[in-house]
Amino acid sequence: MSAETTAGGPDSQGRFSRATAAVRTGDRGRRWLVTAGAVALGLVLATGHWMGLVLGGAFVGVLQRDLKRAVLGGLLFGLVVLGAFVLVAPRLEAGELLALTPAAYVTLGAGLGLPLLGSLTRGVV
Amino acid sequence: MDYETTRRAVLGALVAGGTGAAALSPAGGLFQRFAPFSGRAWDAAERVPSTVESPYGPATITYDDYHVPHVEADTEEAAYFAVGYAQAADRLFEMDLVRRRMRGTLAEVAGEQVVDSDVFNVRMDFLGAAEASAEAIAGTDTERMTEAFADGVNAYIDEGPLPLEFGLLGYEPREWSVVASLLVGAQVSWGLTGSFRTLQRAVLRDRLDADTYRRRYPARLDHGYPILRPDRVGGEVHGVAGRGVEAASADARVGDAVDADFADWLGRFEPPPYLGSNSWLVAGEHTASGQPVVANDMHLTLMAPPVWYEQRVSAGGVDVRGVAFPGIPFVVAGENDHGAWGFTNTGADVVDLYTYETDDARERYRYQGEWREFDTETRTVEVAGGENREITVKKTVHGAFLDREVDGEARHVGVAWTGMSGTRESQAIHEFGRSTGREDVLEALELFDAPTQNFVYADREGRTLYWTTGKIPIRRVDGEVVRGDRVFDGSAGEAEWEGFIPFGQSSWEGFVPFEDKPGVVQPSYIGTANQRLVDDPVYPIGQEYASGFRGTRIYEELDAAVEGDAAVDRELMQEVQRDTVDVRARTLVPAILDARDRMPDAADSYLDAMADWDYRLDRDSTAALFFRFFYEAFREETWRDDYEDVGLDNTYWPQEWVLVTLPPDDEAFGGDRAGVLARAMERAVDRLEAEDWEVYGDYNRTVIDHPFGGQVGALNYPRYPTDGGSFTVMNFRKEGGAGSSQRTVYPMDGETVTVLPGGNDGSYFSEHYDDQLRLWADGEYRPAPRSVDGDPDITVEGKSGEADG
Numbered sequence: 066m067s068a069e070t071t072a073g074g075p076d077s078q079g080r081f082s083r084a085t086a087a088v089r090t091g092d093r094g095r096r097w098l099v100t101a102g103a104v105a106l107g108l109v110l111a112t113g114h115w116m117g118l119v120l121g122g123a124f125v126g127v128l129q130r131d132l133k134r135a136v137l138g139g140l141l142f143g144l145v146v147l148g149a150f151v152l153v154a155p156r157l158e159a160g161e162l163l164a165l166t167p168a169a170y171v172t173l174g175a176g177l178g179l180p181l182l183g184s185l186t187r188g189v190v
Numbered sequence: 191m192d193y194e195t196t197r198r199a200v201l202g203a204l205v206a207g208g209t210g211a212a213a214l215s216p217a218g219g220l221f222q223r224f225a226p227f228s229g230r231a232w233d234a235a236e237r238v239p240s241t242v243e244s245p246y247g248p249a250t251i252t253y254d255d256y257h258v259p260h261v262e263a264d265t266e267e268a269a270y271f272a273v274g275y276a277q278a279a280d281r282l283f284e285m286d287l288v289r290r291r292m293r294g295t296l297a298e299v300a301g302e303q304v305v306d307s308d309v310f311n312v313r314m315d316f317l318g319a320a321e322a323s324a325e326a327i328a329g330t331d332t333e334r335m336t337e338a339f340a341d342g343v344n345a346y347i348d349e350g351p352l353p354l355e356f357g358l359l360g361y362e363p364r365e366w367s368v369v370a371s372l373l374v375g376a377q378v379s380w381g382l383t384g385s386f387r388t389l390q391r392a393v394l395r396d397r398l399d400a401d402t403y404r405r406r407y408p409a410r411l412d413h414g415y416p417i418l419r420p421d422r423v424g425g426e427v428h429g430v431a432g433r434g435v436e437a438a439s440a441d442a443r444v445g446d447a448v449d450a451d452f453a454d455w456l457g458r459f460e461p462p463p464y465l466g467s468n469s470w471l472v473a474g475e476h477t478a479s480g481q482p483v484v485a486n487d488m489h490l491t492l493m494a495p496p497v498w499y500e501q502r503v504s505a506g507g508v509d510v511r512g513v514a515f516p517g518i519p520f521v522v523a524g525e526n527d528h529g530a531w532g533f534t535n536t537g538a539d540v541v542d543l544y545t546y547e548t549d550d551a552r553e554r555y556r557y558q559g560e561w562r563e564f565d566t567e568t569r570t571v572e573v574a575g576g577e578n579r580e581i582t583v584k585k586t587v588h589g590a591f592l593d594r595e596v597d598g599e600a601r602h603v604g605v606a607w608t609g610m611s612g613t614r615e616s617q618a619i620h621e622f623g624r625s626t627g628r629e630d631v632l633e634a635l636e637l638f639d640a641p642t643q644n645f646v647y648a649d650r651e652g653r654t655l656y657w658t659t660g661k662i663p664i665r666r667v668d669g670e671v672v673r674g675d676r677v678f679d680g681s682a683g684e685a686e687w688e689g690f691i692p693f694g695q696s697s698w699e700g701f702v703p704f705e706d707k708p709g710v711v712q713p714s715y716i717g718t719a720n721q722r723l724v725d726d727p728v729y730p731i732g733q734e735y736a737s738g739f740r741g742t743r744i745y746e747e748l749d750a751a752v753e754g755d756a757a758v759d760r761e762l763m764q765e766v767q768r769d770t771v772d773v774r775a776r777t778l779v780p781a782i783l784d785a786r787d788r789m790p791d792a793a794d795s796y797l798d799a800m801a802d803w804d805y806r807l808d809r810d811s812t813a814a815l816f817f818r819f820f821y822e823a824f825r826e827e828t829w830r831d832d833y834e835d836v837g838l839d840n841t842y843w844p845q846e847w848v849l850v851t852l853p854p855d856d857e858a859f860g861g862d863r864a865g866v867l868a869r870a871m872e873r874a875v876d877r878l879e880a881e882d883w884e885v886y887g888d889y890n891r892t893v894i895d896h897p898f899g900g901q902v903g904a905l906n907y908p909r910y911p912t913d914g915g916s917f918t919v920m921n922f923r924k925e926g927g928a929g930s931s932q933r934t935v936y937p938m939d940g941e942t943v944t945v946l947p948g949g950n951d952g953s954y955f956s957e958h959y960d961d962q963l964r965l966w967a968d969g970e971y972r973p974a975p976r977s978v979d980g981d982p983d984i985t986v987e988g989k990s991g992e993a994d995g
Contacts, residue, residue, distance in 0.1 A: 108227075115218075115225035119209050132201075150226035156955040157235035164904040165954070168231060168358060171224035179225070182208050188201035 082190060085127045100128050104142055107180070111146055115175055118146060122183025132188045139184025143177035150176070223357050231357020235955050238279045242345050243989045246271045246338050249505075250982035257950040257958035258511075260502045260978040263986070269505035270335040270519050272986045274342025274366070275350075279984075281499055281516035281952045282346065283355040285374065286363045287897060288517060292316045292373040294581075298572040299361045305579060308571045310459040312581050314590045316380065318693040319610045320372040326612030326639075326695060332520075332620045333368060339519035340366045354954050358902060366517075374517035375616055379609040379641040381461040381490075382535045383660075387733055388543050388675055389453035389603065390842060397450075397836040402857070406844040409673075410722060413738035413847065415745045417644060418656070418708050418724040423716055424473075429658065429708035431728045450837065452601040455594060457841060462491065462926060466736050467534035468767070468919055469644065470717035470744055474652045474938075478757035481939035482648035485763040486523055486532025489921045490931040494896040494907045494960070495952035497931050500944070502976060503623070510623035511942075511976045513932055516952075520619045523934075525976075528626045529649030530936035534718045538642035538662050539673070539733040542687070544588050544604035544680025552593065552600060555586055556681040564591060588680055589692040604680045608661045610692040613639035618659075628653040628711075635659055636704050644718040650938045656716045657709035662702040663687040664729055673730045702729045715752055717744035719919070737847035739773040739917040760937040767933050768969040769919040770806040775817050777850040779803065782820070782871070785864035792875045796820075807915045809887025816874060818889065818915065823873035825849060827866045828858050846917065887911030892967050893924055894947060907948055907960045912967040920969060933971065943971035 088099050107121015125142045126135035150172075151159045162169055212218050223231045249263035249272035259276040263269035277285065290296040294312035296304045327333045343366035356362060395403050420427050467488040474480045490497050501521065502511035512524010523532045547556035554561045565585040572578050584591040586604045593602035614637040621634035627649045635645065635657050642660030665672050665685035678684040688700020706728040710716060721741035723731055747766045751758050779800050782789075786797055796816040803813035829843045854863040883889045892912055896905035914920030914929075922929040934944040947966045951958035965972060 111225075112227045114228050115221035116209065116213070117228065118225065119205075123205070146226050150232075153227075154232060154235040155237045156953070157232070158955075161904070161955060165902060166904070168224045168902065171220045172226055172229065172232075175221050175225040175229075179212075179221075182205060185201045185205050189198050189205070 085190065088128050089130050096128060100125055100138065103128060104145055107142060108146065108149060115179060118143070118175060118179035119183035121146070122180030123186040124183075125180070126184030126187040127190050129184075129187055132185070135184045135187030136181060139181040140177060142184075143180040146180065147173065147176040219360065223360055229357065230352075231354055233351040234354035234357060234953060236351040238346075238350055238984065240983065241985045241987055242275055242349060244268060244271045244345070244986045245341065245989050247988040249986040251276050251984035251986070252978045252980060252982045254975065254978045256500075256962060256972060257956065258500045258502060258974075261504065263505040266331070266335055266503075266506045266508065267338040268986065268988065269503050270338040271342040271345070272984070273501060273503060273519055274339035274344075275346045275984065275986065276342075276501065277339075277499055277514075277516050277519075278343040278346035278366070279350055280950065281495060282343070282363060283353040284495060284952055285343070285366070285370075285517040286356075288374050288377050288515075289370045292320070292377045294569070294571055297574065297576070299359050299574055301574040302576040305571060305573055305576070307459065309579060309581055310592075312569050312571060313583055313592055314380075314605070314607075315583055315585070315610075315693065316373065316376045317369070320369050320376050322610075322612035322693050322695065323372045323375065323614070323616070324369050324612075326614050327617050330617055332614075332617040335620060336368045336371050336519055336616065339371065340368055353952065355898060355905075358898065371517050371519060372616060374515055375613075376609060378515055378518075379613070379615070380607070382641040382643070383538070383540050383609065384461050384607065385539075385541050385733075386453065386456040386460055386543070388541070388677060389456060391675055391733075392677055393450045393453050393838070394842060397838060405856075406848055406858075408848070410725075411735065411738055411845070411847045412851075413721070413742055415717075415738055415742045416722045416724050417716065417718045417741070418710065419745075420724075423656075423710050424714035425654070425710045425712035427710050429706055429728050430724055431726045449596050449599075449601055451596045452594060452603075454839075454841075455596075456592065456603070462928060463841075466720040466740070466921070468717075468719045468740055468744060468921070468930075469532040469534045469646045470715065470748060470763075470766075471646045471648050471654055471656070471713065472715040472748065472752070472758050472763075473648070473654045473713065475714055476752045476758050477937075478759045479937065479939050480652075481650070481937065482652060482654050483758070483760060483763055483938065484530045484532055484646055484648045484936040485767060485934070486534075486646070486936075487767055487921070487930040487933040488523065488533060489923075489929055492892075492894045492922075492927055492929050492931065492947050494894055494899065494905060494948055496946045496948045496950075498946060500932075500946065500950050500974075502978075504976075508624050509976055511974060512934075513946075518616065518619075520616065521623050522619050523932075524623075525936050525942060526623055526625065527650075527976075529628070529631065529647055529653075530938070530942070531622055531631065531645060531647040532934070532936075533643045533645055533659075535720050536642040536644050536658055536660065536723065537720055537732040537735045538658070538660060539675065539731070540608040540640070540642055540660065540662060542588070542606045542663065542665070542674050542685065543677045544586070544606070544684075545602065545677055546586065546591075546604060546680045548600075548602070552602075555591075557587060558681075558683045562587070585692070586680065588686070603677065606687060606690065606692060608663065608690070609640045611639070611690060611694065611696040613661075615640055615659075627651060628655050631655065632657070632711075639698070644720075644723070646716065646718065648936075648938055652938075654713050655709075655711060656713050656718070658707040658723065658731070661696075661698050662707065662729065662731060663690070664700055664702060671729060673733065675733045702731075715748050717741060717748055719744055734845070737845050737917065739846070740919050740921070742773050743769055743771055743919050760935050760940055760943065763935045763937075764933075764943065764971060767919060767930075767935065768913070770808055770914045772805050772807050772814075772817070772915060772918050774821065774846055774850050774917055775803070775805040775807075775814075778821075778824075779805065779817070781854070781863065782867055785867045788864055788868040789871045790868075790875060792879070793871045796871075796875065796878075806913075807886060807890070807918055807920075808913050809885060809890060809911045811886045812884065814886035814915075815883055815889055816878065818886065819877050820870055820874040823870035823877070824867065827870045827873070828852075832858060887913075890915070890922065890924060892922070892947075892963065893927065894963070895927070905954055907963055910964055910967040913969060930966070933966070934974065935971070942974040944974040945971050
């Protein structure tokens with residue numbers, strides 16, 4: 066418990082804030098690189114649970130310079146998720162997925178909406 | 191609180207609250223099923239694992255160009271494990287759906303809409319019937335193979351991606367078992383022989399005067415093409431009494447008349463009417479090659495994926511290819527190294543109904559002078575999103591006991607059905623696959639207790655066979671053999687089936703002996719299409735047969751081929767399977783044209799088309815389109831008023847043979863058939879003018895849907911124009927959702943060809959989901975080889991130390 070408390074405590078929050086702030090204010094190349102890492106991490110998390118989509122959106126969002134860019138980043142992350150999902154699934158084609166309504170509505174809605182929701186975290190930090 | 195702080199608080203609440211609300215609300219469940227990547231439904235888009243371990247030894251599964259698995263192994267057990275794995279990979283949801291339906295557990299996942307069906311199936315205790323069948327095959331090789339099959343299915347459930355439908359419905363399948371496979375068999379048997387027709391007949395006999403009843407529901411339709419034509423069939427004929435006419439051919443006799451509402455209620459649970467099939471064989475003496483040829487197309491429900499699963503199994507000296515019902519390990523209809531076989535439904539009467547004297551509490555019934563307690567059991571039908579139902583399952587000495595209140599009055603009927611006993615048809619079909627010729631097949635046929643079928647067989651030595659399968663009860667009242675078309679007095683033990691034990695093991699001694707069932711050893715050619723079997727059977731067989739339109743056409747074609755110069759070969763048999771001549775039209779159109787002067791002017795173009803018509807229901811025919819709607823109107827104009835007057839709906843209307851052969855002055859036409867034809871013509875013209883159809887194919891398009899296609903339309907097959915109709919050899923019943931569930935021609939000295947109405951892979955994501963549909967719609971075929979090239983797609987690895995099975 067103590068380790069968790071420490072990890073989530075004021076110090077670590079401060080370090081996280083300082084680190085993300087450094088990315089946000091740093092040069093564009095570094096920001097893109099870290100954002101790419103956040104996208105990759107988000108994709109990995111999304112394969113385990115749908116909350117990974119929220120987290121992925123949040124990771125991408127907090128690295129952006131303002132809330133507007135964060136929301137845009139969240140949406141782009143969602144598109145990347147959907148594109149990667151269709152590409153990676155061995156037997157799934159985009160047309161097949163889109164035809165598979167109403168289930169596809171949930172997939173598209175979750176793919177775009179949950180990262181967007183997560184990206185709003187940028188407005189909190 | 192400043193603006194920035196408020197904004198942060200709001201956004202924080204939105205993210206945390208939104209995520210938490212989604213997790214705790216139904217949305218969370220939907221995300222778990224359908225979110226990209228993690229949604230369980232999308233497991234179905236994964237590939238089937240290419241290796242699996244088996245305790246029965248190694249095997250390989252290699253799919254051919256149409257996704258037909260070729261299973262090869264050293265032993266049958268190893269092969270049937272692999273068959274179970276392959277069937278589950280391709281059809282697990284379909285298998286589970288049938289199992290749930292027959293067990294009465296479908297509402298547990300599908301909800302309120304299927305509760306009535308579940309309750310009926312529980313009260314009929316199909317599960318008890320399947321358990322009795324498991325006991326009937328206990329200790330046989332068939333049981334061992336079915337166990338290996340079940341283990342293969344379970345290996346897939348454990349390791350493979352579940353089909354999409356499980357994700358859509360949000361449940362996972364339970365373990366497969368021998369009884370589950372036998373439940374699939376029970377569904378097939380009930381689907382082909384289950385009937386409450388006797389009750390409907392009782393109602394009709396009650397509402398119509400005796401003469402009208404006799405004319406409209408004759409014991410025998412007088413077409414000239416029964417299956418067995420003793421003077422033409424050749425060979426050694428069985429099951430014909432030699433009296434010239436059927437002994438018990440009087441009109442139906444009626445015991446206690448039963449309320450129409452009660453009959454209608456039970457009618458809702460009957461299998462769809464008029465499921466039929468075509469099969470025929472021509473012996474080598476009439477074929478171009480000198481070897482027999484067998485043709486078979488079975489008309490069953492058309493659905494996505496198809497009712498049949500095509501497979502080949504090569505193991506232990508057996509090499510068999512054909513179609514199986516998903517969930518049943520063995521090829522049901524197909525061919526092996528030695529011969530080929532096919533089926534059509536017989537229409538034998540293997541259901542009897544009884545009434546009883548019951549006590550006021552309805553806890554006991556009178557039987558042969560004594561009061562007996564019902565055999566009673568309480569079961570629960572679970573309902574997704576609804577209230578569970580406690581069901582009291584009651585049984586008598588005869589079988590199931592079904593009761594219901596109608597207008598405050600208790601109605602009941604006892605039901606005996608041969609399939610309620612332990613039956614061994616799974617053993618029979620297993621043995622067909624292993625057979626080495628006609629003698630083996632004849633021996634296996636004696637095990638085929640249910641359902642009653644017309645079985646045709648030819649072997650590669652030139653031997654041929656036709657036989658009736660299934661146990662057929664003999665009913666005796668006062669020592670006289672009677673038909674089963676009345677409700678019997680169950681309390682008096684009237685017309686009981688001797689040797690029949692429902693939900694137990696029957697000895698069958700009171701049933702038609704095997705050698706007295708209609709059959710022919712070495713027929714020269716024979717055609718079956720669900721018409722009456724024979725004019726003069728040793729024992730009564732059926733209560734109602736198909737109208738005989740398809741049977742007529744098949745025999746017209748075969749007679750012409752055999753008597754003429756045409757080379758009888760596979761291609762000719764394919765032509766016969768594609769025959770679209772509608773005998774109804776051929777019978778009726780001359781009368782329509784004779785009444786032309788009473789027809790409206792607007793009908794002229796249609797009448798001209800009919801005058802030049804060859805009576806074929808082809809997609810490019812205007813006359814066929816018009817006849818389709820004319821005939822519907824003609825039925826309505828003839829029957830609706832008459833039957834509404836006696837309070838009966840269209841399910842009670844007579845068969846089509848009766849309608850097209852009624853005399854022009856029959857009272858059903860008010861003595862004026864031409865007038866009825868003219869009114870029907872007017873209605874048909876109005877109907878067609880309201881539509882955009884120009885030719886038959888504009889209307890006659892495939893409608894082959896998934897059981898949950900109403901909810902997820904993409905699962906349904908595409909619509910293609912096709913030929914044929916309900917009463918043609920090339921069979922497609924658009925409204926009934928039925929038709930040729932496969933078409934196959936087996937030349938004994940050449941390459942077999944076949945086609946399915948869809949695809950062999952039940953996965954929506956597969957390129958083989960519907961890859962044969964266009965071929966089927968166009969009346970085309972593909973090869974059905976008993977060999978395959980290439981590396982195995984799935985390797986079944988034998989686990990050491992457990993191979994004894």
